[in-house]
Amino acid sequence: MSELNYVGKSWRRKDGPDKVTGKAVYTQDVKLPGTLVGRILRSPHPHARIVRIDTSRAKALPGVKAVITVDDTKGIKHGFVETPRYPADQEVLARDKVVHVGEEIAAVAAIDQATALKAVELIEVEYEHLPAVFDPLQAMKPGAPEVHPSHPKVADPYANIGGKSETEWGDVERGFAESDYVREDRFESHLRTHGYLEPHVTLAHWEGDKMNVWTSSMGAFVKRAKLARTLDLPYSAVRIHKTYVGGTFGGKIDLYSHEYCAARLSMITGRPVRIVASREEIFSAFRHGQPLAMEIKTGVKKDGTIVAQQIRVINNSGGFRGSGVVVIFLAWGFTMIPYRIPNLRYEGFSVYTNYPVRAPQRGHGAPQIRFAIESQLDRIAEDLGIDPIAIRLRNARLPGEALPNGDNVHQAGLVDCIKMAAEKSGFLEKHGRDRGAPPQGTIRRGIGIGVSAYMGGTLIYPNGSAVIVKMNDDGSAVVLTGAIDIGQGSETVISQIVAEELAIGMDDVKIISSDTDTTPQDIGAWISGMTYVTGNAARQAAGNARDKLIAVASEKLGVPVSELAVKDKVVFSTRDPSARLTYRQAIAASIATHRGDTVIGEGYWRTMRDEPNHPSLATTKGRWTENYAFSAQVAEVEVDIETGEARLVKALTVHDCGFPVNPALVKGQIDGQISMALGHAFMEEVMTKDGYTLNPNWLDYRMPTIHNMAISEDADVITEQYRVGEPYRTKEVGEGLVSGILAAMANAVYDATGVRLNSTPFTAEKILYGLKALEFKQKQASREETVGA
Amino acid sequence: MLDVTKSGLGTGTRAQSRLVSLQVNGEWHEVAVKPRVTLVEAIRDAIGLTGTKASCESGTCGACTVLVDGRPVLACITLAIECDGKEVRTVEGLADGEKLSALQEAFLDQGAIQCGFCTPGMLMSATALLERSPRPTREEINKALEGNLCRCTGYNAIVDAVLQASDQGVKPVMK
Amino acid sequence: MILFDFELERPGTPADAVALLERLHGDARVLAGGTDLVPNMRAELIKPGVLVSLGAIAPEAPATLPDGALRIDAFSRLAELERSELVRARAPMLAESARAVGGNQVREMGTLGGNLCQESRCLYFNQRHDYQFAAPCYKLGGDRCYPFPTNKRDTCWSVYMSDVAPALIALGAEIEILSAKGIRRISAEDLFTGNGLRPLALDAAELVRAVIVPAPAPRTGWAFHKSTVRGGLEFGMAVIAVRLELAGDGKTCAGARIAIGAVRERPVRPAAAERALADAAPDDARLADAAAAAAKEVNPLPHHGFTKRYLMDNIRVHLRRLLVRAVERAGGPQA
Structure with missing residues (x-):
């Protein structure tokens, strides 16, 4: 394709007009007559045996239509991961014991909220307290309170092990022996929530043989599968309807108890049931991201070349397996992608504690592990007297390199990213400036860099996407796609691709999306694969429809297919443009001469067609994706050295996201990730005590406001390479960019102040007392010098 | 200590609903509400305008912002009964028929929307700002939108949209 | 969403309002802007039988009294104070403190009196108690303190977080309180009990009616700072207000009033610290010493994730900067 009219251009959002006028329908906006209100009874204890549940008083309350406990379920378990090694581990309501505060014990359906609340209060539960454990290191110790038995296949003598990932290549011991310099550090990340504005909400309506569900999710097909299984219904009996989704960031995958409960309560009552999670419930009982503790030992040559690395990651994974066993696998993955590590030993433990279950969260392990690795790399560089750019260039992977798992990084743009980031930010001129010659006043400025890489479209159920393009008689198209627009712009991107391939206008494309009954299967808006996987399925489908139009035109015009082209809803001969057939004519011709066949295109896509399955979470064996995106990000921060108060002033993101189908949407993803990362760095923390959440609201959980946004600049490095013939070689851009920038901020705080923080968040308090500790050390050193003299 | 032993009305008593008149986007609506019904519930459930979003329902995120007599208020912590006889404007009232307001157009042009859940409230706060201050400074924009959380966009595009709508030299980035 | 029923009355005059409060014997709460009360009702921290709404009573515009003082109707919205030319000219610190409150919508809704009458706050307190901290704490009439388990019965270290109150105290403002018995006037400081269980020295049938800010003496400077993490839509970690007066010589500090909020009940x-500043030359060293002494003297409670140690450091630094600023504004030697 020589000339691009739709892809590669910043088209306005397809869903924009609906969203600025209030017409966009979200789950909370769907109204059905006779809808009952559902409410969940949650555990007031972090760990307790359930001795007895008595729902009789609740059931007797006027206005209460149904009350369910685990005894009213089929007892079918579900899990974020469901594999032979990690089978489904969680019931939809607690059985026999609760393992975290807020765990779902029972659910009621009533005529209104007040009645539902009263009913919940009338359910009597007798508990027997069990000792609880919150610190994963404590939980691992043999003899610690047992949340669940350790995984039978994990040989270590630890308690509460939900899962383990381990891998090794090269010879790590020899690598360290051959290193000129070895350094060990420990890093910690903290608990953060996703912060989607739309709360979790589910409306379910059982119609005798059909479970209709509207729910705020990230992928209709995953929800259908898990709901159907736990309800013990055939997939065809469950329909997830399309609604717009008000943000997810990883927090709306998987099955949530309230979704099951709404459905089950509807089956029992025969009426629609809606359950809305309050923001407090989302904070104190729903799933957050995953705090990791990371021990890293790295050996390098004098010139900074990494020789060996040994990493141990411990995940505080909460009361069930959740995505805890995935994040310890991914932390390995995000270790191996950007830099060459000839010898590596990695082990990651997912440890049960009496906290709520954990979910993926934008970046899913990358922000944590990249923060750790990139912080340590800066320390190593400084110890060796190398600058932060040089050490990264020394180790960055080159195009075409094979990764240890057999994947290939293809046109990896990392080296270009690092070089351009350094150049555009004036990195080396700025780095070390304020520490070298402190300016007047109390504000110090620092600069830091962080590198990351992210995969896209990895194989997880349903593993692939299909798209159908139905041509209308007038030459416009209806696109059926299971892709869900959670704000990332999937409907816009798919429209652009279809418009491009069919040579029709953006307004000629109508998207029907995310409805399990009417649209084909889709991988969902996670695993960072929408544009790549569903986008290419859309390309195939539109191309398939175009080919059919051309074939009919060829017959009709008597011009060989090879000499026909399309433009503005017309098929024409490239030799004689007067030989032409409009789409309308072509479709009519197809119907007239081909048994009534109208024109419908089909397209399918999947990452790594030859690869049967996703890689092993336990051993990391197996390929992952053909789709790696790379980035280097620079942060400039300001710190008030008297108060420790710090802020991000400027962020630069240089990335290789492949071909940007819609550059303005790419920019939107970048800005959003910068904002989320600066919240991670400086502001946000879910505070807990003994498993209870202290700040279950947006006043005390401090997500960035409009005041905190920094200047965010970006550049894509090797777009031109893709522009020539590869406009669909898209890569990931939706979650990988929360990581390098987090590390960059840590490194920039150090650059500004000399304070090295090994744990997030970088609060004013930590920075200030870091400064005071430095001051004390310096005084001591000068005193010793004086004494020595 | 707080007097929590008292629990609303005594048992057996039910607060009477009262008829409240709201002029919503130019049309008068009469709704019967109990005192405890909030403005966002009245707008979404009784009047049926669902463009206004309920997010935190405790006054901490701004998603439910509507204009009452021209002032941006948090509809989730405003009692509907307190708005009797007042003019209420919601996101549905911003466009003039099919014609979007300059601010709505600017949100589309700047990519100031992603998931769209904060958008109605954001638009209402920004509309109130522009009515009071037609060419706001960046600082004024920040102050006037500080009560509206957005998790998707990182805010820069939103600031640009307000600058574009107020004719301060910012050009559309999307077409 | 409030899940219990209550009645609501809308008296037409302040006198009717207090008459109603008197009649209701403490079963009522005053509803002004609702930005503190309604969330607390939603969380069922407060369950009044009746709300007495001030919504039907239009506030009077701020006015200058014969003695030059500024009288501000307590029913005024914070945004109105922020925008009032008169307030900005005569009591700029009050306008600035009003501008520091909450977010834009909270300032459009919330009133001056309502801001002063807000409940004190604590992480363990300000949430629903369905399954978290379900057994009531002292402040909720229970038998425990979650954050400070060794606190004696009825000792509550919730913090009072109004942004406006410290400004008014530093300005030497007075509060006009209306009840069925008539009007009483107290200094702004005397509005507070210092007890987290019940932070306001107000009877249930009393209403904050107005605030009177005295005219500043010549050579008076002020400065205000709210320490936050994100710069808006947030309660302060510390709120500091300073008013400082120079003597006729323009070189000696005649007196200073410092008020620090959000860190105690x-x-x-x-x-x-105020005494140390009086009748002394406000040089950098003295201001720094005073700030350090004040931070210690305030003895901040750890709250909302901030440690006592850090709060002291934060207050010390910002207070010193405010004092320097106030001296400059007073036209002092550093100007």
């Missing part, structure tokens, strides 16, 4: 005036 009430806004605190560090008396010793």
Whole structure:
């Protein structure tokens, strides 16, 4: 394709007009007559045996239509991961014991909220307290309170092990022996929530043989599968309807108890049931991201070349397996992608504690592990007297390199990213400036860099996407796609691709999306694969429809297919443009001469067609994706050295996201990730005590406001390479960019102040007392010098 | 200590609903509400305008912002009964028929929307700002939108949209 | 969404409002802007039988009294104070403190009186108690303190977080309180009990009616700072207000009023620090010493994730900067 009219251009959002006028329908906006209100009874204890549940008083309350406990379920378990090694581990309501505060014990359906609340209060539960454990290191110790038995296949003598990932290549011991310099550090990340504005909400309506569900999710097909299984219904009996989704960031995958409960309560009552999670419930009982503790030992040559690395990651994974066993696998993955590590030993433990279950969260392990690795790399560089750019260039992977798992990084743009980031930010001129010659006043400025890489479209159920393009008689198209627009712009991107391939206008494309009954299967808006996987399925489908139009035109015009082209809803001969057939004519011709066949295109896509399955979470064996995106990000921060108060002033993101189908949407993803990362760095923390959440609201959980946004600049490095013939070689851009920038901020705080923080968040308090500790050390050193003299 | 032993009305008593008149986007609506019904519930459930979003329902995120007599208020912590006889404007009232307001157009042009859940409230706060201050400074924009959380966009595009709508030299980035 | 029923009355005059409160014997709460009360009702921290709404009573515009003082109707919205030319000219610190409150919508809704009458706050308190901290704490009439388990019965270290109150105290403002018995006037400081269980020295049938800010003496400077993490839509980690007066020589500090909020059950005036500033030359060293002394004297409670140690450091630094600023504004030697 020589000339691009739709892809590669910043088209306005397809869903924009609906969203600025209030017409966009979200789950909370769907109204059905006779809808009952559902409410969940949650555990007031972090760990307790359930001795007895008595729902009789609740059931007797006027206005209460149904009350369910685990005894009213089929007892079918579900899990974020469901594999032979990690089978489904969680019931939809607690059985026999609760393992975290807020765990779902029972659910009621009533005529209104007040009645539902009263009913919940009338359910009597007798508990027997069990000792609880919150610190994963404590939980691992043999003899610690047992949340669940350790995984039978994990040989270590630890308690509460939900899962383990381990891998090794090269010879790590020899690598360290051959290193000129070895350094060990420990890093910690903290608990953060996703912060989607739309709360979790589910409306379910059982119609005798059909479970209709509207729910705020990230992928209709995953929800259908898990709901159907736990309800013990055939997939065809469950329909997830399309609604717009008000943000997810990883927090709306998987099955949530309230979704099951709404459905089950509807089956029992025969009426629609809606359950809305309050923001407090989302904070104190729903799933957050995953705090990791990371021990890293790295050996390098004098010139900074990494020789060996040994990493141990411990995940505080909460009361069930959740995505805890995935994040310890991914932390390995995000270790191996950007830099060459000839010898590596990695082990990651997912440890049960009496906290709520954990979910993926934008970046899913990358922000944590990249923060750790990139912080340590800066320390190593400084110890060796190398600058932060040089050490990264020394180790960055080159195009075409094979990764240890057999994947290939293809046109990896990392080296270009690092070089351009350094150049555009004036990195080396700025780095070390304020520490070298402190300016007047109390504000110090620092600069830091962080590198990351992210995969896209990895194989997880349903593993692939299909798209159908139905041509209308007038030459416009209806696109059926299971892709869900959670704000990332999937409907816009798919429209652009279809418009491009069919040579029709953006307004000629109508998207029907995310409805399990009417649209084909889709991988969902996670695993960072929408544009790549569903986008290419859309390309195939539109191309398939175009080919059919051309074939009919060829017959009709008597011009060989090879000499026909399309433009503005017309098929024409490239030799004689007067030989032409409009789409309308072509479709009519197809119907007239081909048994009534109208024109419908089909397209399918999947990452790594030859690869049967996703890689092993336990051993990391197996390929992952053909789709790696790379980035280097620079942060400039300001710190008030008297108060420790710090802020991000400027962020630069240089990335290789492949071909940007819609550059303005790419920019939107970048800005959003910068904002989320600066919240991670400086502001946000879910505070807990003994498993209870202290700040279950947006006043005390401090997500960035409009005041905190920094200047965010970006550049894509090797777009031109893709522009020539590869406009669909898209890569990931939706979650990988929360990581390098987090590390960059840590490194920039150090650059500004000399304070090295090994744990997030970088609060004013930590920075200030870091400064005071430095001051004390310096005084001591000068005193010793004086004494020595 | 707080007097929590008292629990609303005594048992057996039910607060009477009262008829409240709201002029919503130019049309008068009469709704019967109990005192405890909030403005966002009245707008979404009784009047049926669902463009206004309920997010935190405790006054901490701004998603439910509507204009009452021209002032941006948090509809989730405003009692509907307190708005009797007042003019209420919601996101549905911003466009003039099919014609979007300059601010709505600017949100589309700047990519100031992603998931769209904060958008109605954001638009209402920004509309109130522009009515009071037609060419706001960046600082004024920040102050006037500080009560509206957005998790998707990182805010820069939103600031640009307000600058574009107020004719301060910012050009559309999307077409 | 409030899940219990209550009645609501809308008296037409302040006199009717207090008559109603008197009649209701403490079963009522006053509803002004609702930005503190309604969330607390939603969380069922407060369950009044009746709300007495001030919504039907239009506030009077701010006015200058014969003695030059500024009288501000307590029913005024914070945004109105922020925008009022008169307030900005005569009591700029009050306008600035009003501008620091909450977010834009909270300032459009919330009133001056309502801001002063807000409940004190604590992480363990400000949430629903369905399954978290379900057994009531002292402040909720229970038998425990979650954050400070060794606190004696009825000792509550919730913090009072109004942004406006410290400004009013530093300005030497007075509060006009209306009840069925008539009007009483107290200094702004005396509005507070210092007890987290019940932070306001107000009877259930009383209403904050107006605030009177005295005219500043010549050579008076002020400065205000709210320490936050994100710069808006947030309660302060510390709120500091300073008013400082220079003597006729323009070189000596005649007196200073410092008020520090959000770190104790009430806004605190560090008396010793104020004394140390009086009749002294406000040089950098003295201002720094005073700030350090004040931070210690305030003895901040750890709250909302901030440690006592850090709060002291934060207050010390910002207070020193405010004092320097106030001296400059007073036209002092540093100007």
